[in-house]
Amino acid sequence: xxxxxxxxSTAPDPVEPLRRSAGPIVVxxxxxxxxxxMRTALVLLxxxxxxxxxxxxxxxxxxxxxxxxxxxxxxxxxxxxxxxxSMFDVFSSPWFAAIYLLLFVSLIGCVVPRTRMHFRAVRQPxxxxxxxxxxxxxxxxxxxxxxxxxxxxxxxxxxxxGRWRVVRRRVGTGGTRVDDDGTVELSxxxxxxxxxGNLAFHxxxxxxxxxxxxxxxxxxxxxxxxEEGSGFCNSFQQYDxxxxxxxxxxxxxxxxxxxxxxFSTEYEDNLIPARFLxxxxxxREIGGPASTYPLEVNSPLRTxxxxxxxxxxxxxxRFTITYPDGSELTDISAPFLPEEQTTLxxxxxxxxxxxxxxxxxxxxxxxxxxxxxxxxxxxxxxxVSVDPRPLNPAxxxxxxxxxxxxxxxxxxxxxxxxQRQIDRGVLERVAAGNLLAGxxxxxxxxxxxxxxxxxxxxxxxxxxxxxxxxxxxxxVVMLLGLLCSLVVRRRxxxxxxxxxxxxxxxxxxxxxxxxxxxLSRADSGSFDAEFAALVKKLVADSSGRN
Amino acid sequence: xAVNDSLAALSDSAFTASIVxxxxxxxxxxxxxxxxxxxxVARTSSEQTTVVDGGSNRTDTATVTTSGPGQRxxxxxxxxxxxxxxLQIVSLxxxxxxxxxxxxxxxxEFASGVVLVTVLSFLWLVWQAPRLxxxxxxxxxxxxxxxxxxxxxxxxxxxxxxxxxxxxxxVIHVAAAIIATGVFMLSxxxxxxxxxxxRYERGVIEAGSMPRPVAAxxxxxxxxxxxxxxxxxxxxxxxxxxxxxxxxxxxxAESAWGRFWGWDPKETWALIAWLVYAGYLHARATAGWKGVxxxxxxxxxxxxxxFNFLIxxxxxxxxxxxxxxx
Ligand code: HEM
Numbered sequence: 001x002x003x004x005x006x007x008x009s010t011a012p013d014p015v016e017p018l019r020r021s022a023g024p025i026v027v028x029x030x031x032x033x034x035x036x037x038m039r040t041a042l043v044l045l046x047x048x049x050x051x052x053x054x055x056x057x058x059x060x061x062x063x064x065x066x067x068x069x070x071x072x073x074x075x076x077x078x079x080x081x082x083x084x085x086s087m088f089d090v091f092s093s094p095w096f097a098a099i100y101l102l103l104f105v106s107l108i109g110c111v112v113p114r115t116r117m118h119f120r121a122v123r124q125p126x127x128x129x130x131x132x133x134x135x136x137x138x139x140x141x142x143x144x145x146x147x148x149x150x151x152x153x154x155x156x157x158x159x160x161x162g163r164w165r166v167v168r169r170r171v172g173t174g175g176t177r178v179d180d181d182g183t184v185e186l187s188x189x190x191x192x193x194x195x196x197g198n199l200a201f202h203x204x205x206x207x208x209x210x211x212x213x214x215x216x217x218x219x220x221x222x223x224x225x226x227e228e229g230s231g232f233c234n235s236f237q238q239y240d241x242x243x244x245x246x247x248x249x250x251x252x253x254x255x256x257x258x259x260x261x262x263f264s265t266e267y268e269d270n271l272i273p274a275r276f277l278x279x280x281x282x283x284r285e286i287g288g289p290a291s292t293y294p295l296e297v298n299s300p301l302r303t304x305x306x307x308x309x310x311x312x313x314x315x316x317x318r319f320t321i322t323y324p325d326g327s328e329l330t331d332i333s334a335p336f337l338p339e340e341q342t343t344l345x346x347x348x349x350x351x352x353x354x355x356x357x358x359x360x361x362x363x364x365x366x367x368x369x370x371x372x373x374x375x376x377x378x379x380x381x382x383x384v385s386v387d388p389r390p391l392n393p394a395x396x397x398x399x400x401x402x403x404x405x406x407x408x409x410x411x412x413x414x415x416x417x418x419q420r421q422i423d424r425g426v427l428e429r430v431a432a433g434n435l436l437a438g439x440x441x442x443x444x445x446x447x448x449x450x451x452x453x454x455x456x457x458x459x460x461x462x463x464x465x466x467x468x469x470x471x472x473x474x475x476v477v478m479l480l481g482l483l484c485s486l487v488v489r490r491r492x493x494x495x496x497x498x499x500x501x502x503x504x505x506x507x508x509x510x511x512x513x514x515x516x517x518x519l520s521r522a523d524s525g526s527f528d529a530e531f532a533a534l535v536k537k538l539v540a541d542s543s544g545r546n
Numbered sequence: 547x548a549v550n551d552s553l554a555a556l557s558d559s560a561f562t563a564s565i566v567x568x569x570x571x572x573x574x575x576x577x578x579x580x581x582x583x584x585x586x587v588a589r590t591s592s593e594q595t596t597v598v599d600g601g602s603n604r605t606d607t608a609t610v611t612t613s614g615p616g617q618r619x620x621x622x623x624x625x626x627x628x629x630x631x632x633l634q635i636v637s638l639x640x641x642x643x644x645x646x647x648x649x650x651x652x653x654x655e656f657a658s659g660v661v662l663v664t665v666l667s668f669l670w671l672v673w674q675a676p677r678l679x680x681x682x683x684x685x686x687x688x689x690x691x692x693x694x695x696x697x698x699x700x701x702x703x704x705x706x707x708x709x710x711x712x713x714x715x716x717v718i719h720v721a722a723a724i725i726a727t728g729v730f731m732l733s734x735x736x737x738x739x740x741x742x743x744x745r746y747e748r749g750v751i752e753a754g755s756m757p758r759p760v761a762a763x764x765x766x767x768x769x770x771x772x773x774x775x776x777x778x779x780x781x782x783x784x785x786x787x788x789x790x791x792x793x794x795x796x797x798x799a800e801s802a803w804g805r806f807w808g809w810d811p812k813e814t815w816a817l818i819a820w821l822v823y824a825g826y827l828h829a830r831a832t833a834g835w836k837g838v839x840x841x842x843x844x845x846x847x848x849x850x851x852x853f854n855f856l857i858x859x860x861x862x863x864x865x866x867x868x869x870x871x872x
Contacts, residue, residue, distance in 0.1 A: 016835045038832040042825055049821040049850075056814035057862065061808065091809045221804070273709045298713045298802050309804040457776075461804045468806060475793045482789060486782045 008490045008521055010114040010121070010195055012037050013282045018038040035102070036109035044103045051099055055090030058082065062091065062243075104209050111202045112420045125167040126187035129494040133517035136494075138531040140516045142539050148497035148512045155495055155514075158541045162534075164188040186495040197484025200477055208474035215467025220244035220253070223461040225335045227316050231259030233286075234306070234462055242353065254306045254464065258282040261292075263313060264457035271342065271388060278310050278458040295458075305464060312459030314338050314346055317395050317451065324446035327356045335457040336371045337415050345385035346371045348415050351404050364404045365447070366417050366427065369397040371454070375436070383434055393454050396434045402427040436481060491520035491527055493534065514538070550644040554704035557640035561658065561697065564633035568665075568690045571626030578620035579766060588823035591796075601802070623682050624672065627665060630686075634662045644704045650720045652708045653859055656697035661689045663728020664735075671732075678768060684735050715798035722791035726784045733780035734848035737841045741775035744838060761807055768821040775844065777844055778830055785823050792816050811862045815854035 001338055014037070034040060059067035069090050072079040086093030133139050144151050152168060159166045166188045222239030224232050232238045234256040259281045267277040278295040284304060293301045301308040321329040329352065336348030350367040372385035375394035383396045405412070405421040412418055421427040433441045440450035493516065502513035516535055520527035638658060642649035649655050668685045672678055707716070746764025749756040756764070767773070795816065800806035807813060826843040829835035 009831070011831055038828060039834075042828045042832055042835065045821045045825040045828065048827070049818045052809075052814050052818050052821075055809060056811040056858070060809065268706050270705065271832075272706065274706070274712075275709055297710050298715075298798075300801055300804070307800075307804065311804065463804045465805070468800070471806065472797070475796070479786060479789055479793060483785050486786060 006519065008492070008519070010117040012110060012114070012532040014039070032109065035106050036113075041110065044099065044106060047099050048103060049091070051096050054087055055096075058087050058090070060090065061088050073133055084191035100209065104206065107202055107206050107209075111199060115199050115203070116217070118192075118199060121195075123190055126165060128169060128220070129185040129187055129496055130517065133494060133496060133515045136517035136519055138516075138527065138537045139520035139522075140531075142514050142535070143500060144512050144514060144539075145510060146512055147510055148184045148499055151497045151512045151514055152176065152186055152495065154541045155497075155538050158537055159188045159493070160520060162190075164190045165192075169242060175237075182499045184497045186493075186497075188493040188495075189491070190493075191488050191490035193484050194488040194490045195485075197481040197486075200481030201485055202481075204474045204477035204481060208471055208478065209510055211467040211470030211474055213467070215245075215465040216472065217245040218247045219463070219465040219467070220248040221461065221463045223311065223459060225314075225457050225459050226258075227333060227335060227457040228260055228261045228263055228455045231257060231281075232460070233257040239462075248464070251540055254304045255285050256282060256306060256308070256462070257286065258301075258460070260458055260460075263458050265313065265389070267389060273388070276310060276313055278313075278460075280308075282308075295460075305466070307463050308379060309461045309463070310458055311461045314457055314459075315371055315373060315390065315393070316348075316455045316457050317369060318453050318455055319350065319367070320450045320452055321352065321355075321365065322450070323355050329353065329355070331452075333455050334414070340385070342388065343385035344373050344388040348419050350416065351406060351412075351414075351417070365514060366400040366404050367397050367449070368400070368417055369395045371395050373454070382433065389528070390454055392436070394434060394436050395451055396432075397441065397449070397451075398432045399430050399449060400427045400439070400491045401430045401445075410532070449482065489520055489527065491518065491530075493518050493531075495538075549704050551704075553640050554643035557635065557637045557644060557704065560633045560637035560640060561693075564630045564637060564692060565693050565697065567626050567630035567633055568686050568693070571623045571630060572683055572686045572690060574619045574621075574623030574626055575680060575686060576623075578616045578623060578680050582615045589713065620679055620682075623686075625680055627669060627682060627686065631662060631665045631669065634658060634665075638662070639705050645706055648717050648721075648756050650724055651711060651716070652700075653855070654696050654700040654702045654703040655853070656720065656724060656862055657700055659724040660731060661692050661696075663725050664731045665689055667729050667732050671776070680766065681739065681768065684739060685732065688731070688735060689811065698789045710802060713798060713802065715794060715801070719791055719794040719798050722787050722794060723771055726788035726791055727855070729780050729784035729787070730848055730851055733777050733784065733844060736773055736780060737777040737844045739767055740770055740777055740841055741838065743767040743773055744770040744841075774841070781823055781826060781844060781847075785827065788816075788820060788823065792820055811858050812854065815850060815858050817856060819847055819850035824852050 012033070032416050059071050061068050071088075082088065086095065090096055130136065134141075146154075147520060156166050156168060165184055169185045169187070170183075220236075220242065221244075222234070222242035224239050226232055236244070236250050236253070238243050244264045260278055261281055262279045264277050264279075265273055266277075268274050276297050280295050280301065281290050282293060282301070282303075285288045294380050295301055295308065295310045297310055300310075307318045316333040317336060318331060318333040322334060332350060334348055334350045336346035338344045338346045347368075347370050349369070352365040352367070354364065355362060370383060372383050372394050373389060374385060374387035375389040375433035376384045376386040383394055400417065400422065403421060403426045405418045405427070410418075415456065417427065422429075430445075431441055431443050435441060437451060437453045440448050496515040498515070500513050516538065518527065518531040518534070638649040638655065641655065645651075650659050653781065664685060668682065672682070742760050742763055745760045746756060746767070747770050749764070795813065796806040799808065799810075799813070820845060826840055826847055829840035829843050
């Protein structure tokens, strides 16, 4: 069986080991072939799989910075070593990128030549009939009372009907043997789509990797907490946190402003959340026409290549401060972070702005608090939340007076007071108490702090990923290619129609011996059955004319 | 919406009944395996060897029909398998009706669905090739094991879904994941059998010594070549479905979490399993990797699937709020 006969795919040949004395060009070419070989593909696939494992088991900065800090605290010796190996940023580490790039290059290096090869194979006729058909994995022999040419005609028609590609060769006129005894040979092939599918799959994988890279380099993402009644615009300064690719500059941001009009939740009887709804009003240019959008989990706002998501929610307690001189600060609120997702008991801090008309010497006020949407009365002085719905909101607050330290320049956590200011004694605890809505707490200096109730806030995330559509299309092509490559079988069939009595000469014979041989990839299922059915059909067809 | 408690209870009873029925099936199949006329199964094996190796020149294709205790036990096993699958379907449908949602919303339901798919794909195989029936014992034993584990450790009361899971992508993505996992599980079983039989065949040829279990199980297993091909074809079936499940998950993540891919542990392990199975398909076409080495990759793939289901859901925390466990 010759190589061209058996070759049913464009898989690269195994690479032989390198000889010592090879010249530089040979060496480069060998390395290139090694990089694009099946074996390397196998190794790279495993390498990628193995490399992803630590990224899934160790905390990752991109997913949760605070877990990384916790890991540092728990393993003070190990963590720095792991960090130096990029173990907390696995998916953006140089070594992960290296595997990714190698795979990319290897894929291109394998897809391009294989595509050329397959293109050639499609245009070439199926290979000539091998000399010993009975050696093929599938073979059969039958006889018919027809001339070889007539048998070949019938078989050609039958195979073409079955969408086989058929080539007919008359022995002696460029066929495999020189003695013209009237023998006619047919070569047929089917299932080219398998290779097309396989190449589409690998090619689309290249496109997918490219799309991922484009998205990472040019995309950005920002998140922000927005209270009911306020809003934000798409700019890096406004976000609480943001991440941008190296090619995504502040000037490239799509203009978009959104206000949160109202936030609401619905719960099932057992208090699991059934629906979150953030009612938005947004404009796509400053001063432009405003539209509204009901933003929900699983249904982002998509506009102008950016997407706005609802990623979380919580409560902001609301206060009114009345100073002894009668001046007031109204509608003071700050988002509190849920400590418990089931009851939404939340903690946070308010760093109050200066009293209207206050001098530089006047002390500042700060409040640390614990908010519960539905307070249960336990009798003692503790606040406990029993329901995520705001049925009976209450806060426990501790009030501080002094210097908050905002002007020191050091960044502060908005959800907590700066403990160093307290330790240094410049921020002093002056009062504490539990308040239901409408109740107030009086400070020693006569200032009154009134708990007015709550607002809700929504965590919003705005994302832009220019590679996303490429990735989607590429993955659909991958899937279709994969299906073709796994479902379609490439197979070949050969017929040799030989006069039973060669001495009588080609045209005159009326009895023909037909040898049939078939070849398919052993893996691909039941070619035996198909071959048997084909032979049966060929027998039936060529006898039907009789 | 309220959960219909009586239907939910009925669903649980059907679940328990399916475990009992499958267990009876195990006994039936095991009986066939042990008491079946040695001749029959052995002949079946050798017959299949010639079919595979010899291609069209079959010599020994006479079907041997036997009756006897082994045969009858096998039929009992098969009947229990069908009945057990029916009970599982009833159990899942009742859960769906009781909660007014698709019955694949937590780990318990997922595990039950996976076993159902494994059993149904095995039944389909037996439909195609009835000689494989006696292998049923190796399909039902892990099936019963998984169901018992699910009932004891993963059980979650019939309940509606949290808001984040209310999406038709749940229906598509998780259904595809269940089908792929179920067929991968069958592939895993077949691959283990392949490795045993392969050891046995090599042992027979080399006339060397064999470990006890291999020597005991080997003679009655189908030929290694048959099992090898079967494990390929099950992966070839499940792999595109798994690919689709991952893509559907990415599309859902894009609309739920703001990015189609974020290296969440669950996503990462889905990719790892995908890469390993892609490696398996490659290995089957790579010189020097066919056979036993490729089979080991197949086992590794199912290990990744299991790890993703058990460890990642329950130990590693991520965004997937799916387990239904508290
Ligand atoms: C890097 C170089 C690569 C080469 C040279 C290569 C080559 C091949 C070849 C020749 C086949 C067909 C095997 C057959 O005839 O059955 C194949 C199949 C396949 N490849 Fe690759 N491949 C490469 C990379 C990849 C990568 C990175 C992936 C996926 C992550 C992949 C996934 C697959 C899959 C799933 C199949 C199965 C299709 C089938 O069995 O027909 N390949 N590859």
